[in-house]
Amino acid sequence: MYKTFYHYLLSGFLLFSSLAFSQETPERAPGHEDINKFKQMYDLLATPNTFRTASGAPGPDYYQQQADYKMDIELDDANQKLYGEETITYTNKSPDVLEFLWVQLDQNVRSKDSKSLLIENSSAPFITTPGRFANQFLKDPFDGGFNIEYVKDINGKDLQVVINQTMMRVDLPTPLAPGQAYSFKIKWWYNINNHVTDRARSGYEHFEKDGNNAYVIAQFFPRMAVYNDVEGWQNHQFWGSGEFALPFGNYEVNITVPADHILDGTGVLQNRKEVFTKEMMKRYEQALNSYDEPVLIVTQAEAEAAEKSFSDKKKTWKLKAENVRDFAFATSRKFVYDMMAVDINGKRVMAVSMYPKEGNPLWEDWSTKAVASTLKSYSKYTFDYPYHKAISVHARNQGMEYPMICWNYGRPDENGKISDRVRFGMYGVIIHEVGHNFFPMIVNSDERQWAWMDEGINTFVQYLAEQEFGERYPEALVGEKTYDKYPSRRGPAANIVPYMSGDQSFITPIMANPEYVRQLGNNAYGKPATALNILRETVMGPDLFDKAFQTYSRRWMFKHPTPDDFFRTMEDASAVDLDWFWRGWFFTTDYVDIRLKEVKKLYITSEPTAKVKAFALENNIDLSKQGPLVYTTTEEEADFNPALKSGSLVASATSLKAYADENLSAAEKAKLPQAKFMYELTFDRPGGLVMPLIVAYTYADGTTEEVRYPAQIWAKSNDKVTKVLITDKEITKITVDPKLETADIDVSNNTWPREEKPTRFENFRNQN
Amino acid sequence: MEIRHDQAKKELQISLSIFWDDWERYLDETHPSDKSINYQDNSEEATLLFENYLKQHLRFSVDKQPKTFEYLGREYDLDVMYGYLLIKNIETFEAIEIKNTVLTDFIPDQQNIIHLIMTNGRKSSMTDADKPKAVLKTN
Numbered sequence: 001m002y003k004t005f006y007h008y009l010l011s012g013f014l015l016f017s018s019l020a021f022s023q024e025t026p027e028r029a030p031g032h033e034d035i036n037k038f039k040q041m042y043d044l045l046a047t048p049n050t051f052r053t054a055s056g057a058p059g060p061d062y063y064q065q066q067a068d069y070k071m072d073i074e075l076d077d078a079n080q081k082l083y084g085e086e087t088i089t090y091t092n093k094s095p096d097v098l099e100f101l102w103v104q105l106d107q108n109v110r111s112k113d114s115k116s117l118l119i120e121n122s123s124a125p126f127i128t129t130p131g132r133f134a135n136q137f138l139k140d141p142f143d144g145g146f147n148i149e150y151v152k153d154i155n156g157k158d159l160q161v162v163i164n165q166t167m168m169r170v171d172l173p174t175p176l177a178p179g180q181a182y183s184f185k186i187k188w189w190y191n192i193n194n195h196v197t198d199r200a201r202s203g204y205e206h207f208e209k210d211g212n213n214a215y216v217i218a219q220f221f222p223r224m225a226v227y228n229d230v231e232g233w234q235n236h237q238f239w240g241s242g243e244f245a246l247p248f249g250n251y252e253v254n255i256t257v258p259a260d261h262i263l264d265g266t267g268v269l270q271n272r273k274e275v276f277t278k279e280m281m282k283r284y285e286q287a288l289n290s291y292d293e294p295v296l297i298v299t300q301a302e303a304e305a306a307e308k309s310f311s312d313k314k315k316t317w318k319l320k321a322e323n324v325r326d327f328a329f330a331t332s333r334k335f336v337y338d339m340m341a342v343d344i345n346g347k348r349v350m351a352v353s354m355y356p357k358e359g360n361p362l363w364e365d366w367s368t369k370a371v372a373s374t375l376k377s378y379s380k381y382t383f384d385y386p387y388h389k390a391i392s393v394h395a396r397n398q399g400m401e402y403p404m405i406c407w408n409y410g411r412p413d414e415n416g417k418i419s420d421r422v423r424f425g426m427y428g429v430i431i432h433e434v435g436h437n438f439f440p441m442i443v444n445s446d447e448r449q450w451a452w453m454d455e456g457i458n459t460f461v462q463y464l465a466e467q468e469f470g471e472r473y474p475e476a477l478v479g480e481k482t483y484d485k486y487p488s489r490r491g492p493a494a495n496i497v498p499y500m501s502g503d504q505s506f507i508t509p510i511m512a513n514p515e516y517v518r519q520l521g522n523n524a525y526g527k528p529a530t531a532l533n534i535l536r537e538t539v540m541g542p543d544l545f546d547k548a549f550q551t552y553s554r555r556w557m558f559k560h561p562t563p564d565d566f567f568r569t570m571e572d573a574s575a576v577d578l579d580w581f582w583r584g585w586f587f588t589t590d591y592v593d594i595r596l597k598e599v600k601k602l603y604i605t606s607e608p609t610a611k612v613k614a615f616a617l618e619n620n621i622d623l624s625k626q627g628p629l630v631y632t633t634t635e636e637e638a639d640f641n642p643a644l645k646s647g648s649l650v651a652s653a654t655s656l657k658a659y660a661d662e663n664l665s666a667a668e669k670a671k672l673p674q675a676k677f678m679y680e681l682t683f684d685r686p687g688g689l690v691m692p693l694i695v696a697y698t699y700a701d702g703t704t705e706e707v708r709y710p711a712q713i714w715a716k717s718n719d720k721v722t723k724v725l726i727t728d729k730e731i732t733k734i735t736v737d738p739k740l741e742t743a744d745i746d747v748s749n750n751t752w753p754r755e756e757k758p759t760r761f762e763n764f765r766n767q768n
Numbered sequence: 769m770e771i772r773h774d775q776a777k778k779e780l781q782i783s784l785s786i787f788w789d790d791w792e793r794y795l796d797e798t799h800p801s802d803k804s805i806n807y808q809d810n811s812e813e814a815t816l817l818f819e820n821y822l823k824q825h826l827r828f829s830v831d832k833q834p835k836t837f838e839y840l841g842r843e844y845d846l847d848v849m850y851g852y853l854l855i856k857n858i859e860t861f862e863a864i865e866i867k868n869t870v871l872t873d874f875i876p877d878q879q880n881i882i883h884l885i886m887t888n889g890r891k892s893s894m895t896d897a898d899k900p901k902a903v904l905k906t907n
């Protein structure tokens with residue numbers, strides 16, 4: 001293709017083509033507002049203010065509240081109960097006077113009379129298992145939920161509280177002025193649930209064979225709600241799907257468990273020498289300097305011996321964490337425990353794993369290395385991981401995140417066999433949950449309102465981190481099959497097509513609350529992750545994207561961003577107008593379907609065609625008085641002259657040739673014989689989303705060329721784009737989005753000539 | 769689930785996908801002591817288990833006539849298991865009714881989306897625990 005040449009052709013001549021024929025006056029249409037796909041987002045974004053700026057950064061008056069906790073916790077392993085006493089110190093950094101505080105009681109979602117049981121559907125299944133039927137309809141519900149023994153002020157005086165399901169209002173004796181802090185105490189206990197049978201985010205797994213429990217404990221204490229400039233109090237109830245909104249603070253937590261338990265959790269262990277044996281200390285010192293291989297602090301043989309001990313003595317583990325938004329811990333006598341040092345830009349971070357022997361051999365081989373690789377990848381795309389450790393705990397069926405610690409699934413079968421599904425499921429969940437340290441533990445978005453801000457953004461970085469894990473550890477990609485790159489489940493554009501092409505009544509825009517979102521996995525994880533991946537690879541390019549994304553992460557590190565802050569920062573740091581992208585992908589359920597509607601092979605002639613003559617007659621145009629003209633025609637027209645098919649385009653139009661002789665430079669003229677073929681391509685958009693137009697041309701000699709037009713090609717005419725090409729080689733095939741980069745839901749209309757691809761069903765049938 | 773009407777072959781070609789995670793949950797509940805089956809094998813036992821499950825949890829009727837389906841087999845990748853079913857001798861029809869309780873009996877919030885693809889367009893619907901039946905009309 002010769003760009004300079006066809007540019008001249010289009011600008012220098014009147015082409016009597018489709019343009020002229022389509023100018024029939026329609027009925028006068030009614031007026032409309034600005035409905036252009038590229039309209040700026042003034043209607044969707046909050047007005048910038050001194051808390052949050054128009055560039056997407058925290059403003060001069062940005063504030064956030066602080067909640068500090070001192071807790072004493074005791075686990076009753078024999079009866080699976082947890083007892084706690086805490087002092088919360090709440091500092092009001094807002095400019096507002098607070099009359100009361102809201103405290104979250106998430107465990108109440110499991111209380112017997114929980115309203116969340118009422119909103120769950122409970123229609124009778126027409127077929128089910130006896131166990132399930134009994135659990136659902138015959139058994140007493142689990143007696144979970146917080147039993148609050150008292151809420152007192154610091155002098156021991158009872159405070160007035162009102163509990164509304166999972167939210168507790170603490171009425172302050174005197175309102176809390178800006179800048180003031182208030183301390184109060186809560187004592188509570190609750191029955192710990194079995195998270196395997198309950199499918200819960202926290203609880204214990206019971207191991208029938210040895211009689212032990214492995215605890216992964218979170219949402220275990222009454223926690224402060226967030227108060228901020230966008231929501232006031234975020235006191236939306238916890239129904240189960242919308243996760244958490246939590247302020248930052250400092251924690252001092254003492255946890256008492258059976259003496260033979262191994263425990264780790266959020267924060268720096270304060271009394272390592274008291275709770276570690278001498279041998280463990282020695283191995284720990286070794287691990288501090290082992291950057292390539294994990295060092296076992298507790299071996300499997302030691303864990304197996306501990307499984308039998310059932311000590312009735314107790315031990316207290318003391319943890320202290322600064323600037324975290326939550327606290328969680330895991331404890332069991334079954335835990336194998338290993339650690340490895342990770343170098344994050346010169347700073348040492350410990351990658352840690354805890355797992356029952358049931359996780360081996362997979363866990364001892366890969367958990368800690370997956371943690372380390374994740375910290376490196378995420379630090380590269382965001383900011384250096386600021387905490388001193390990251391722990392991956394193996395808990396059956398779990399994938400759940402807390403500051404510095406997370407629970408992950410992935411268990412070999414009883415014979416120790418590891419399917420690829422379990423293997424990559426385990427890598428993927430560890431990368432994802434460790435990644436949550438960055439979003440939302442540090443870039444602390446409001447999960448209860450916007451699931452995508454942590455899940456979607458995190459799933460996007462997870463994709464990059466998975467690919468890099470595969471590059472760092474190719475041996476990890478050898479399982480039942482050997483993969484040459486990490487088989488990521490979410491990220492690649494084509495993987496989101498089934499969701500995007502689904503029935504519109506079962507899809508919700510990304511910008512919606514997780515409690516009513518349909519298909520949360522696709523809505524809050526898959527679609528935003530894919531959208532960001534497309535933005536990075538296809539719309540902005542990695543350089544512009546990565547810098548903008550890093551800017552967002554760093555601006556909002558240890559702060560509370562909103563979606564607007566993200567949308568604005570991505571433009572602010574890149575100078576790429578993305579309003580069309582956010583509007584389409586995040587605020588609507590529109591999908592991508594770009595169609596190659598028509599391909600016309602054109603010829604040029606100086607002789608008026610029958611079509612032109614008819615047009616002239618109808619419109620009273622005297623062609624002979626129009627000066628020299630050039631006409632386009634196609635083989636389909638009845639008066640087509642086959643002689644036009646031989647030779648160059650210019651040679652067949654004398655008027656054009658004459659013009660060229662007079663007006664073109666020698667160099668330009670030398671290229672004329674190469675202009676042999678002319679095509680007019682029409683693209684339209686059955687789908688609502690505008691996207692870059694990526695077109696691959698295959699020529700008769702087998703060569704191909706890819707042309708990428710930016711999304712703004714749709715700016716003036718949102719619905720249709722026409723392109724004229726002049727080439728020296730005949731085009732044999734044209735494909736829109738040849739590498740499946742845009743999540744185009746119907747690729748059957750992307751090619752010329754049209755191609756029928758066999759369905760999955762037909763493929764299966766043909767192979768079997 | 770995708771139901772494709774092949775007019776030339778007079779068939780309804782049905783493919784459905786189930787996440788392995790979900791299938792494993794079912795197996796855990798129904799065969800807790802039987803961990804030795806490698807459920808990803810194409811062993812007769814593992815295949816039969818799936819086939820029988822589908823026969824219990826899927827009912828089709830075309831223009832109010834119950835239709836039995838032929839189970840062609842399954843395949844899988846890392847996350848998803850695909851099952852293939854065939855209903856023969858379907859030339860033209862006005863409506864198809866699907867009763868689908870696949871997974872909804874043990875995953876209460878499971879939603880099964882159904883696409884009917886015909887030469888002249890497509891129709892979609894959804895089933896869940898509350899509403900296990902869906903009717904898709906061809907026009």
Ligand SMILES: [Zn+2]
Pocket residue numbers: 432436454455458
């Ligand atoms: Zn997540």
